[in-house]
Amino acid sequence: PPGHVEARIAPKLMKALASNTHVEIMNLANANVQKAEGALLAESLRSNSTLRELNVETNCLDSYTVKLVAENLTENPSAKVETLRVAQQRHVGNFFGRPVEEAFGQLLEKNEYILKLGLECNDAHWRNSIDRALLRNNDFARRRRNKATLNPEDEVVAEEKTLSRLFLRTPPKSSVQEVFKEDFASHGTVRKYVATQQKLPTTSQLQAFAKSNGTPLKYSEVAPLLKAFRSGILDAAKDTEVVVGDIFEVDLGGTMRKWSINNDNWSLDIWSPDKKRYDFRSTKEPSLSVSAEWAAWLSAG
Numbered sequence: 001p002p003g004h005v006e007a008r009i010a011p012k013l014m015k016a017l018a019s020n021t022h023v024e025i026m027n028l029a030n031a032n033v034q035k036a037e038g039a040l041l042a043e044s045l046r047s048n049s050t051l052r053e054l055n056v057e058t059n060c061l062d063s064y065t066v067k068l069v070a071e072n073l074t075e076n077p078s079a080k081v082e083t084l085r086v087a088q089q090r091h092v093g094n095f096f097g098r099p100v101e102e103a104f105g106q107l108l109e110k111n112e113y114i115l116k117l118g119l120e121c122n123d124a125h126w127r128n129s130i131d132r133a134l135l136r137n138n139d140f141a142r143r144r145r146n147k148a149t150l151n152p153e154d155e156v157v158a159e160e161k162t163l164s165r166l167f168l169r170t171p172p173k174s175s176v177q178e179v180f181k182e183d184f185a186s187h188g189t190v191r192k193y194v195a196t197q198q199k200l201p202t203t204s205q206l207q208a209f210a211k212s213n214g215t216p217l218k219y220s221e222v223a224p225l226l227k228a229f230r231s232g233i234l235d236a237a238k239d240t241e242v243v244v245g246d247i248f249e250v251d252l253g254g255t256m257r258k259w260s261i262n263n264d265n266w267s268l269d270i271w272s273p274d275k276k277r278y279d280f281r282s283t284k285e286p287s288l289s290v291s292a293e294w295a296a297w298l299s300a301g
Helices: 010-019 035-044 063-074 098-110 124-149 176-183 188-197 203-212 219-236 292-299
Strands: 025-027 053-055 083-085 116-118 159-168 241-246 251-262 265-271 277-282 287-290
Touching: 010 035, 035 063, 063 098, 098 124, 116 124, 159 265, 176 219, 188 203, 188 219, 188 292, 203 219, 241 265, 241 277, 287 292
Parallel strands: 025 053, 053 083, 083 116, 159 277, 159 287
Antiparallel strands: 159 241, 241 251, 251 265, 265 277
């Protein structure tokens, strides 16, 4: 009912929006909202920072009231309205006049959150201004979404170094059976070699070791087995302490966050204790050795 008939519904609702911290979507399309309630709504929009979608299309608002909506949103720097629809008011039609269009144009110039605007704009200048602002805001929204999902550490610029060798210092908390799972038995020979020699073998070294231990491997089996084992042990070493050496024989201790090998191109993401980030790269396979603790971890089970 109109506000002058029942003050406990529409007027109370519009006033309550000023301090609302819960309602994010309000659809009042074709709800018989009158000019007086529209003015109260506009006043509440001056302070509301929760509402994200507002639809008051097909009501009884006049040009002055719709202009108030734009002006009050302009004066609210904390407004978060993303969808705003005010078109097709009864007795007014689609166009509210140039002053209203100018008010919405000025709103969009300052507001960076409105993504969709339901307003027919007859003035070419303000229509163009509003369209450009909406494109800008949608781009800003995309960037905010990307930033929200981005790991803050990814923004830290890494210092590039050339990788020469990798020493795995601290074994993972998970068991060796958990790391290799289904391949536990097939990796037994490689695990045994690394546990005893504390380094990753070459294909010829592994084949000779397997033969001497009575578990000979075919030549075609050795390379895939080594590659799979290497991937497993590097995955296990993520977020553990390692020591990385560069081509100048300078060692750096830190935590390995990520690793990748693409067509023999190695990349290790290393974070030092003082929170510096290093990207160790190599175009050939570096030497890989393990600590006594790692050797014991590999021997377990």
